[in-house]
Amino acid sequence: MPTPYSLAHTFNMTGSDLIYCMEFSPDGVFLASGDENGNLVVFDVTQRQEVYRTIISGASLVCLKWDPQHSRRLFCGSSMGDVFLIDDFKQTSREVLTGARGPVYAIDMDPVSAHLAVAVGEEVHVAKKMQSGPYYTFSLMPHPDPVSEIPQQDNRVRARSLHLYQGGEKLIVSYLNHGVVCWDVGSRVPLWHIVPPSHPNGHIGFSALSLKRRCLLISNLHSGMDAYYMGQSAPFQSYKQAIRPEMNVPLQVSFLHGGKSVICGSTTGGVNIWDTETAEHQQTLKHGAELVQVVCAHQRFTRALVATAGIGGEKISLIKLWIAEQDDISEGPIVRVIGYIEAHDTSAMRLLGLVAVVLPIILCFPGLRNILATNTMVRHMYMPKALAC
Numbered sequence: 001m002p003t004p005y006s007l008a009h010t011f012n013m014t015g016s017d018l019i020y021c022m023e024f025s026p027d028g029v030f031l032a033s034g035d036e037n038g039n040l041v042v043f044d045v046t047q048r049q050e051v052y053r054t055i056i057s058g059a060s061l062v063c064l065k066w067d068p069q070h071s072r073r074l075f076c077g078s079s080m081g082d083v084f085l086i087d088d089f090k091q092t093s094r095e096v097l098t099g100a101r102g103p104v105y106a107i108d109m110d111p112v113s114a115h116l117a118v119a120v121g122e123e124v125h126v127a128k129k130m131q132s133g134p135y136y137t138f139s140l141m142p143h144p145d146p147v148s149e150i151p152q153q154d155n156r157v158r159a160r161s162l163h164l165y166q167g168g169e170k171l172i173v174s175y176l177n178h179g180v181v182c183w184d185v186g187s188r189v190p191l192w193h194i195v196p197p198s199h200p201n202g203h204i205g206f207s208a209l210s211l212k213r214r215c216l217l218i219s220n221l222h223s224g225m226d227a228y229y230m231g232q233s234a235p236f237q238s239y240k241q242a243i244r245p246e247m248n249v250p251l252q253v254s255f256l257h258g259g260k261s262v263i264c265g266s267t268t269g270g271v272n273i274w275d276t277e278t279a280e281h282q283q284t285l286k287h288g289a290e291l292v293q294v295v296c297a298h299q300r301f302t303r304a305l306v307a308t309a310g311i312g313g314e315k316i317s318l319i320k321l322w323i324a325e326q327d328d329i330s331e332g333p334i335v336r337v338i339g340y341i342e343a344h345d346t347s348a349m350r351l352l353g354l355v356a357v358v359l360p361i362i363l364c365f366p367g368l369r370n371i372l373a374t375n376t377m378v379r380h381m382y383m384p385k386a387l388a389c
Contacts, residue, residue, distance in 0.1 A: 007285075011318070011320075013318065018293075022307055024307070026069075034062070039053065064077075074086050081121065097127075099137070113167050115127065116128070118162075122157040126185050158177070174207035226238050252294050254297040261274065266291075294308070306323075
């Protein structure tokens with residue numbers, strides 16, 4: 001059980017611009033935020049100071065995604081349909097050619113294939129980088145089937161969150177009005193479809209994916225959050241919190257502590273944390289704002305970070321950084337390899353994983369090594385020389 005989170009720092013923004021998106025860098029050193037007036041701000045979490053600021057004129061920054069292999073490179077999606085790349089906090093370039101218009105609602109990047117998933121307007125694109133030049137779309141997902149269980153006063157096809165996994169071969173898309181669909185990227189065939197329970201609106205705000213626990217966390221724009229095992233239609237747990245009707249907006253969600261806990265934004269100022277399995281309430285982070293729509297989390301070894309963003313009492317945007325000490329969530333090498341293979345499940349990865357798991361076992365047991373060595377010698381005695389290698 002981790003220690004409770006404590007407030008480590010408050011980043012005072014320069015205005016009252018509503019923050020739309022926020023994310024920690026892969027190594028937890030930086031925290032990036034984007035707001036309604038196109039301001040992108042990057043903070044150094046350790047030094048507690050701003051290290052980069054730029055503005056995308058004429059557009060809001062709706063979503064962010066750090067390159068999982070580069071801690072100083074991130075993608076930004078704008079309300080005008082552009083995806084910008086900020087590389088080493090020095091240059092801004094339009095980096096993804098989709099041919100679609102409309103706001104960019106979500107971005108995700110696969111760490112193995114480096115494929116980029118982009119939700120723009122009513123479309124979901126998967127793109128890869130040209131040898132020299134920007135990214136281009138190589139797979140366009142079809143529209144999901146209508147969901148008869150959900151009242152269809154709102155038929156907009158709008159992706160809210162994207163999750164690439166298995167080496168970029170599969171893509172989970174959470175839709176505002178059409179449930180959650182897992183697509184095969186190559187064939188563009190749906191593999192499974194989660195239809196949320198029949199809440200009054202059936203909408204989905206945001207989702208988070210825990211491959212370690214094979215489950216999805218979904219904010220439902222009605223009563224809080226629900227957690228689903230991948231591909232299962234019924235939630236295995238729900239996390240209830242009060243929703244103010246006049247502020248019923250999409251709330252970001254995240255897993256904490258290796259998937260053992262969950263967190264959700266708030267319309268009442270207090271950001272709640274629950275135990276994933278039991279839904280037991282663990283802590284409330286007092287942000288001090290009426291609406292805390294954006295939250296994000298990062299964990300590395302014994303340090304757990306949470307950032308919350310909202311408008312403070314003097315109508316100034318505030319980002320609050322919270323820190324907790326926890327048990328070291330890093331695992332032994334064999335467990336890490338197995339987890340990595342599950343996340344990037346391709347034929348090559350399965351073979352690599354088999355070698356990585358079996359080889360240490362052989363090396364740890366001298367008797368087993370001797371048996372294998374004897375069998376190899378006998379096999380070589382009866383094999384033609386051309387094959388004895």
